[in-house]
Amino acid sequence: xxxxxxxxxxxxxxxxxxxxxxxxxxxxxxxxxxxxxxxxxxxxxxxxxxxxxxxxxxxxxxxxxxxxxxxxxxxxxxxxxxxxxxxxxxxx
Numbered sequence: 001x002x003x004x005x006x007x008x009x010x011x012x013x014x015x016x017x018x019x020x021x022x023x024x025x026x027x028x029x030x031x032x033x034x035x036x037x038x039x040x041x042x043x044x045x046x047x048x049x050x051x052x053x054x055x056x057x058x059x060x061x062x063x064x065x066x067x068x069x070x071x072x073x074x075x076x077x078x079x080x081x082x083x084x085x086x087x088x089x090x091x092x
Contacts, residue, residue, distance in 0.1 A: 013082075014080050017083050029062070029065070033080070036069070040071045047060065054070075056070050
């Protein structure tokens with residue numbers, strides 16, 4: 001099965017959140033983002049969970065970093081909502 005590439009669109013605040021992370025974590029996120037473009041829900045490679053209170057929102061856990069994103073299947077777009085260290089406010 002050949003999947004067409006998805007467009008990756010970060011939210012406005014995501015750049016600031018990523019800049020706060022250490023270099024090693026930023027490189028892991030870059031790798032994740034490249035994989036998301038090909039497969040928006042890479043359950044074989046990452047700990048991916050569909051958030052229960054929404055239709056197209058997912059969470060990926062990479063060590064202590066949580067990436068929350070929306071997938072728009074018809075438009076072939078992925079919007080990165082948050083990429084932050086796990087804290088009480090990560091899911092709010």
